Amino acid sequence: MLQIDLWKRVLIWALCAAGLFMALPNAFYSRVEGVNDARAAIELQGATAELTDQAAGWPSFLPASLVNLGLDLRGGAHLLAEVRVDEVYEARITALWPEVRDTLRPLRSEVGTIRRQNAPADELHVKIGNPAGMQAAMAAVRALAQPVVSLTAAGEQDLTVRGQDDVLIVSLSDAEKLATDERTVQQSLEIIRRRIDEVGTREPTIQRQGSDRILIQVPGLGSAQELKDIIGTTAQLTFQPVISRTTDGSTDAGIGEEVLPSLDESGVFYVLEENPVVTGEELTDAQPSFDQNGRPAVNFRFNPSGARKFGDYTAENIGNPFAIVLDDEVISAPVIQSHIPGGSGIITGNFTVEESTNLAVLLRAGALPAGLDFLEERTIGPELGADSIEAGKIATIVAFAAVLVFMALSYGLFGIFANVALILNIALIFGLLSLIGATLTLPGIAGIVLTVGMAVDANVLIFERIREELKTARGPARAIELGYEKALSAIVDANITTFITAVILFAVGSGPVRGFSITLGLGILTSVFTAIFVTRLIIVMWFERRRPKTIEV
Structure with a gap:
């Protein structure tokens, strides 16, 4: 029945x-969307009379x-980006040199003098004064190798070490390069997502395509350039010792040094030590603010490790300049006036309020591990x-x-x-x-x-x-x-x-x-x-x- x-x-x-x-x-799309935007703005910026009125336009119990x-219904921006994974190899090798140097110093009686040589970007060449000590040098440097962090490379080491006459050559292993590529693209995906979420865009599509490409679609943005302004910079912040200042951009940098232009001063270049004292990876917070003269600036704060290194360096180098470098440009090179404990400071420059806000967003979200090449960009109108x-x-x-x-x-x-x-x-x-x-x-x-x-x-x-x-x-x-x-x-x-x-x-x-x-x-x-x-x-x-x-x- x-x-x-x-x-x-x-x-x-x-x-x-x-x-x-x-x-x-x-059924009330535009009305509810405006209410949601107002409620989100109140959470981020605080309540105003206008936002409160707008937020009350839809009953809270509904x-x-x-x-x-x-993107195809609202309009917006579309980007296809390729991650420059080779840059990560170069950064790893550059960061490896101080460790290799400190490892070989106790062996000077066997290996003789130690000097870094010019080499391809993904290799570290170290010339030793006594070729007979090559085996001892290779054994010491091999001890620096770590297991590759990857499920597909169990038992592999991240470094390969070989000798050629009187030159010790250190490079990343093939297994480590594959694992690094995977980590770099995944990290780039997450950082891009955080940067876009920080500015409050609606439902972006951010997904990996192929081995080293990322598709980014953000509805509601006015142009692809606006999207590139949010994610198109690596926001690599470093604090580096200053060797000298020059107006000659063709100045040859020594081994372990680099020449970078000033962002504010046209025609001025700084010769810096390549290895930074502190990097942006050790930042825990960055917020837009104003300096003592009322100009837009960015306040920053380091984690305990970065704060300790920053404090030690400023204590030992009072009276010396140090450079604040953002994406290979010196945005400021102040002279250290006193010990700066606590791991906090302020970045000043010729910023607008919008630029200081965007810089704080980029620094807060973290630095992209490598640069991006934009292979395709489109703007879809509303x-x-x-x-x-x-x-x-x-x-x-x-x-x-x-x-x-x-x-x-x-x-x-x-x-x-x-x-x-x-x-x-x-x-x-x-x-x-x-x-x-x-x-x-x-x-x-x-x-x-x-x-x-x-x-x-x-x-x-x-x-x-x-x-x-x-x-x-x-x-x-x-x-x-x-x-x-x-x-x-x-x-x-x-x-x-x-x-x-x-x-x-x-x-x-x-x-x-x-x-x-x-x-x-x-x-x-x-x-x-x-x-x-x-x-x-x-x-x-x-x-x-x-x-x-x-x-x-």
Whole structure:
């Protein structure tokens, strides 16, 4: 008999009500979006009268989660960046020289004098005065090697050491280079994500492509250049000893030295020691501020390790200049007036308020481990997005209306029941998209349109099966019950295969393909729920009320 337990009825209607409740904010998209922006601004900047009024534009007891619009619907910036992983090899080798030098110094009686030689960027060449001590030197330097941190390189060492005449050559092993590449790209991904999140952009797409490329899509930005300004600098901050100052940019730097231009003073260059005293990696915080003259500046603070090194250096070098270097430019070279304990300080320069704010964001998010080459950049205007949304609306409305008319003409009253379930189905899709914070793209709209067509397939199978059962002279209650039972296996099989396809598309696809797979997958789940449970509940409630002797499907 047609019976559904009370708790099941309550659960079905509760799920439908929850879906409608979660989808509600999307019916007032612009209003709720403005409220969300105001609430986020209050958390970051504090409350103002204008923000408080704007934040009150949507009741706090109602949900405020929206379906995020993707790049192709909202407009925004698109970048494809390649990570310069070779720079990391050079930085590792440069940082290795002091350690190698200190390791060989106790062996001078065997190896003689120690001098660094010019070499390729990914190699360290050390000339020793006594070639007979090469084996001892190689053994000592090999002791510096560490196991490679990688699941695929167990037992490998990170350094290779060899001798060539009187030159000791140290380089990174192939296994270490592969592990370094992986770490560098993953670190770059995370830092880019933190930098973009710091400025409050909505639902960016940041994902790896290939071995050393990163795709970055940020809806709502005005241009690709604006996005490059946020992430396009490595923000490598170092504090380096100053050897001399010159106006000749062609000055040859000695081994272990480098010549860098001044950011503020045109035509001025500084000769610096290559190894920094402290790096930006040891920063724990950076905030925009103003100096004693009211000019924009950036306050910074080091972690305990950086604070100790910074304090020791300033105590030992009072009266000497030191350079604050940002991305290979000297932004300031003050003379140390006194010991600076506590590990905090201020960076001054010819900044605007916006520049000091952006610099603080970059430093706070951390330095990119390597530079980026932008291989592709595009700006998608909001007008194109508005056209896409309008076209998507038209396609959805046309498909929706056509399905409603077809079902009503083909199956009469039962078709109207299916149409009610279809309307709930669309609401449930938007409710789920809002709940998980999904991003809706133009292919995602195509997935919804496809779902509208697919959503009635299950009802068609059920209704056709009920027709077959009515032809065997069964009563209407038994025909309806058998129709649902016998159509269930076909419905489940068809939708499982489609759902598997959606999962595969999500797993191997990216960007637009994923947007399509998400809406398709969610649409399958909601359409099966509405066809098997919601329409059946509606039919049972109608049947219990009317008790018809015969039915027409």
